[in-house]
Amino acid sequence: MVRNAELAHTTAMPGVKQIVNLLDDSTAGRRHQIMWIDGVGGFLLCHQDDVMIGQATSVPTADLLIMGDLSRQAIAIRRTGSDYLLQPYQETRIEDVKTNRPQLLRHCQTIAVGTSVRLRFSKPSPLSSTARLDLVSHHRWKPAVDGVLLLADSCIFGPRSPSQVQCPHWQSELLLYKLNGQWCFRTASETLVDGRVAKSPFPLVPGMRASGVDFSFSIEVNS
Amino acid sequence: MIQLLNPLKLQPKGIPASPAPFSEQARTMKFTYGTGERPLAGYSIKRGVGIGGFGEVYFALNDAGKEVALKRIQRNLDVEVRGVRQCLNLKHPNLIALFDIQFDAHEQGWIVMEYVSGSNLRDLLERYPTGLPMDQLCHWFGQIVAGVTYLHDHGVVHRDLKPANVFEDQGIVKIGDYGLSKYISCSRRGGQTESVGTFHYMAPEIGKGEYGKEIDVYALGIMLYEMATGNVPFDGESTQEIVMKHLTADPDLSRVSWPVREVVARALQKDPTARYRDAREMVRPLGLEIDQRYMVTTTSNSNLPPVVSPVAAVANGPSPLNAAAVAALQGNHHAAGSEKITGEQESLHYEEPIAEALRSSWTRVAQWWREMPLHPGSRAMLVAIGIIALVLKSAVLIQIFVTGLMIYVPYYIVWCFVSSSRSGRAATPTVKPGVHKQMARPFVAPQQAQVARPVSAPVAPKAPFKPLSVRQWKAAKRRQLGLVSTTNSLADVTGGWFTSSIVLAVFCSLVAVFQIGTGHAGQAQLISIAWTAIVSMICAWSVIALGKRWQSSEGDWAVRSFIQVTVGLGIGWLAYVLSDFLAVGWSSSSGPEWQSQFASESAPTRRWPGFFDAQGQPLLPAFLAYFPLMMGLVHWWKQVDPLRRTQFSLLSVIWSVIAAWLVHLLIPFPLPWGAVVAAGTSVAVQLASPWLDPEERHQLDPARSIG
Numbered sequence: 001m002v003r004n005a006e007l008a009h010t011t012a013m014p015g016v017k018q019i020v021n022l023l024d025d026s027t028a029g030r031r032h033q034i035m036w037i038d039g040v041g042g043f044l045l046c047h048q049d050d051v052m053i054g055q056a057t058s059v060p061t062a063d064l065l066i067m068g069d070l071s072r073q074a075i076a077i078r079r080t081g082s083d084y085l086l087q088p089y090q091e092t093r094i095e096d097v098k099t100n101r102p103q104l105l106r107h108c109q110t111i112a113v114g115t116s117v118r119l120r121f122s123k124p125s126p127l128s129s130t131a132r133l134d135l136v137s138h139h140r141w142k143p144a145v146d147g148v149l150l151l152a153d154s155c156i157f158g159p160r161s162p163s164q165v166q167c168p169h170w171q172s173e174l175l176l177y178k179l180n181g182q183w184c185f186r187t188a189s190e191t192l193v194d195g196r197v198a199k200s201p202f203p204l205v206p207g208m209r210a211s212g213v214d215f216s217f218s219i220e221v222n223s
Numbered sequence: 224m225i226q227l228l229n230p231l232k233l234q235p236k237g238i239p240a241s242p243a244p245f246s247e248q249a250r251t252m253k254f255t256y257g258t259g260e261r262p263l264a265g266y267s268i269k270r271g272v273g274i275g276g277f278g279e280v281y282f283a284l285n286d287a288g289k290e291v292a293l294k295r296i297q298r299n300l301d302v303e304v305r306g307v308r309q310c311l312n313l314k315h316p317n318l319i320a321l322f323d324i325q326f327d328a329h330e331q332g333w334i335v336m337e338y339v340s341g342s343n344l345r346d347l348l349e350r351y352p353t354g355l356p357m358d359q360l361c362h363w364f365g366q367i368v369a370g371v372t373y374l375h376d377h378g379v380v381h382r383d384l385k386p387a388n389v390f391e392d393q394g395i396v397k398i399g400d401y402g403l404s405k406y407i408s409c410s411r412r413g414g415q416t417e418s419v420g421t422f423h424y425m426a427p428e429i430g431k432g433e434y435g436k437e438i439d440v441y442a443l444g445i446m447l448y449e450m451a452t453g454n455v456p457f458d459g460e461s462t463q464e465i466v467m468k469h470l471t472a473d474p475d476l477s478r479v480s481w482p483v484r485e486v487v488a489r490a491l492q493k494d495p496t497a498r499y500r501d502a503r504e505m506v507r508p509l510g511l512e513i514d515q516r517y518m519v520t521t522t523s524n525s526n527l528p529p530v531v532s533p534v535a536a537v538a539n540g541p542s543p544l545n546a547a548a549v550a551a552l553q554g555n556h557h558a559a560g561s562e563k564i565t566g567e568q569e570s571l572h573y574e575e576p577i578a579e580a581l582r583s584s585w586t587r588v589a590q591w592w593r594e595m596p597l598h599p600g601s602r603a604m605l606v607a608i609g610i611i612a613l614v615l616k617s618a619v620l621i622q623i624f625v626t627g628l629m630i631y632v633p634y635y636i637v638w639c640f641v642s643s644s645r646s647g648r649a650a651t652p653t654v655k656p657g658v659h660k661q662m663a664r665p666f667v668a669p670q671q672a673q674v675a676r677p678v679s680a681p682v683a684p685k686a687p688f689k690p691l692s693v694r695q696w697k698a699a700k701r702r703q704l705g706l707v708s709t710t711n712s713l714a715d716v717t718g719g720w721f722t723s724s725i726v727l728a729v730f731c732s733l734v735a736v737f738q739i740g741t742g743h744a745g746q747a748q749l750i751s752i753a754w755t756a757i758v759s760m761i762c763a764w765s766v767i768a769l770g771k772r773w774q775s776s777e778g779d780w781a782v783r784s785f786i787q788v789t790v791g792l793g794i795g796w797l798a799y800v801l802s803d804f805l806a807v808g809w810s811s812s813s814g815p816e817w818q819s820q821f822a823s824e825s826a827p828t829r830r831w832p833g834f835f836d837a838q839g840q841p842l843l844p845a846f847l848a849y850f851p852l853m854m855g856l857v858h859w860w861k862q863v864d865p866l867r868r869t870q871f872s873l874l875s876v877i878w879s880v881i882a883a884w885l886v887h888l889l890i891p892f893p894l895p896w897g898a899v900v901a902a903g904t905s906v907a908v909q910l911a912s913p914w915l916d917p918e919e920r921h922q923l924d925p926a927r928s929i930g
Contacts, residue, residue: 038271
């Protein structure tokens with residue numbers, strides 16, 4: 001009932017029709033990939049253009065789940081081109097300003113959802129539209145990862161800024177990119193994929209393990 | 224007997240195990256196991272976290288979904304397992320918990336422990352290359368010391384304390400790697416054959432095989448220095464150079480401010496017996512305390528945010544003074560249960576009403592001035608305008624003041640007699656004014672009264688640490704000021720000269736504008752203003768230089784006044800030379816009062832015929848008499864003292880003008896230029912002189928600071 005009321009309120013606002021469909025198109029329960037990078041952290045890879053963020057429950061009702069005091073479907077984020085639009089479904093503040101209508105997200109903005117959950121939205125690289133979501137409050141993603149990558153066209157992992165994921169001890173960058181609809185990666189160093197020497201580009205395959213001179217990571221499917 | 228405990232080495236997330244403290248030393252991490260592998264039954268590995276000298280550390284989930292860190296023991300299996308068993312049941316929120324020891328199918332040992340998802344202190348230090356803010360420093364250091372104190376009290380020396388071994392999870396600081404610890408033995412302190420750890424944090428006696436608690440105190444001192452400055456105190460190109468510095472060099476304490484400096488200085492003593500005997504002593508100067516449950520709590524002069532009400536805080540203190548404070552805060556004077564206090568309250572009722580009205584009005588005006596949302600530059604300009612107006616009308620104002628004083632003094636004497644007869648005793652003969660103040664206001668300020676706030680654990684009401692009184696604080700600060708190098712002092716002095724010159728330029732420009740506005744801006748007036756600006760600058764420069772020389776001690780006022788008189792002679796001579804050079808026309812630039820003085824036979828100037836010529840122009844003796852007296856009558860060094868009460872005091876400016884006026888009464892000097900020199904000097908030196916950390920003043924014990 002509450003959700004219906006929220007919907008009615010939201011649809012009453014001009015220019016919100018498109019984003020409301022997110023609820024209907026919710027990818028709740030969709031299987032995500034997690035990139036576990038040794039010595040760096042774990043990152044949830046979101047390939048879709050729109051994601052619903054909500055409370056982690058035994059029956060998931062959102063794409064990205066947070067173990068915190070927020071609605072099961074709290075906010076939605078839709079990517080349009082290189083922009084990200086936030087639609088709140090419960091009390092939400094962007095940079096401490098309350099909002100109840102779609103808002104364009106900017107680099108390094110803090111999103112407060114409900115009473116205590118706080119997220120930071122960042123789009124660190126001008127060369128890539130991929131954005132990153134981090135929990136800045138003392139809450140956790142489910143599954144427990146260090147951040148969420150909203151993959152657009154490419155994503156940079158490297159020792160220097162601006163990278164979506166900074167890997168301080170790497171000597172060179174690793175680039176994730178889309179090639180003919182398939183996510184691949186490439187790096188300057190010699191790479192072993194599942195223990196075998198391979199040549200670039202390397203397709204990103206669930207269950208794979210890749211390692212180079214100074215890096216190693218695995219792709220796991222979150223079930 | 225010394226027993227080596229298991230080396231449990233948890234590396235920070237994203238930071239390789241490096242013997243150096245700086246993570247830029249890249250190190251290739253090759254993990255044996257990848258995501259999804261289950262080398263240990265019941266645990267599924269997610270990713271590698273780090274690799275240390277003693278094994279690999281993984282982030283893993285057990286079959287129930289519990290997040291853990293798994294450490295694979297790669298060498299010294301028996302020794303390490305024995306050591307971890309000794310530590311398995313240590314429980315403290317500031318220590319990473321050890322859960323279990325398990326063996327895989329290949330008899331490989333694994334340590335199951337708490338997974339910490341947050342960053343470590345090394346990461347934080349890299350974000351703050353010049354040192355952490357004080358609140359962050361206290362937050363981290365207090366909790367680190369709490370954990371180390373717990374270890375020490377349980378007979379364990381950490382032996383490898385360093386920023387990379389300290390993590391933060393959900394706001395709680397946690398120490399890892401305490402598996403490298405050793406039992407403290409009363410009989411022996413050596414016995415370890417292998418020297419491991421990070422050289423930057425390694426105490427000098429480790430080379431001799433001594434592993435007492437003091438090596439942790441030393442490492443804490445190094446960490447504190449690094450947290451305060453962003454750098455370790457002893458660094459070098461090679462390991463030998465670093466070790467040699469630990470053995471012989473003294474840390475550069477000038478980079479560390481008080482009170483951190485005193486903690487670092489004692490913790491980094493080369494002689495272990497000269498260091499803190501107990502780690503918990505290290506946090507007391509920072510306003511923290513480790514309580515009996517090994518929790519860090521804040522004391523009254525802490526920078527950490529307060530949570531306990533002033534009344535509750537004061538109530539913890541059993542002293543009668545504190546009890547009276549509680550009563551005063553609660554508005555229940557009888558609760559204090561002290562007849563003397565009641566008498567003091569009564570005496571307040573009989574406070575002289577005019578003085579009380581003036582004081583309260585002044586307080587309100589001062590408060591309004593402090594709270595007025597104005598830029599400091601605008602404030603200075605307003606003050607300058609006010610001073611100019613005062614100076615130009617000083618003759619009238621002083622007449623009003625003297626008249627008022629003549630009326631008030633007899634009135635006050637009568638009032639004293641009347642009030643004492645009404646109250647049946649002398650007004651306040653037995654009560655010190657300071658106590659009046661104590662009772663008249665809630666002297667335990669909210670922030671100062673906060674105590675017993677645990678940072679990471681339950682509340683423990685306790686306030687054993689006594690904050691400094693104003694006198695103690697000043698003494699400590701003066702000692703610090705005495706340690707300032709000559710180069711830094713010189714830089715301060717030249718900076719002060721520069722700033723004072725700018726202030727005087729603005730000040731004298733305003734005087735000129737004022738003169739133009741009043742239609743008196745002839746050539747003679749403008750030349751006089753230029754003379755005033757330059758002479759004021761000479762005075763200000765002299766005062767700033769002397770003040771810097773004298774800032775490290777209270778000094779004897781008589782000696783200092785004499786030196787100022789001597790300097791005043793020089794200023795007088797320069798002022799005369801300048802006056803002669805500029806050909807200042809004092810008769811035409813001064814007001815009609817000055818000119819009229821020469822018309823009368825009883826004029827004051829006639830008392831000093833050798834000081835003035837027939838046209839009223841002051842001669843060299845007049846300069847040599849006026850300026851030494853003006854310099855000697857005012858305690859200028861107090862206006863440039865870094866420990867002065869407020870950075871800018873209007874009262875000081877007024878007193879400087881009054882002093883100039885008093886000198887003028889004795890040695891007439893062209894009006895109003897003598898007073899303008901005094902006012903300009905006072906404004907310039909106060910605005911140009913440094914003023915030390917006002918925040919520290921708020922941490923003082925208010926009850927002890929009164930009087």
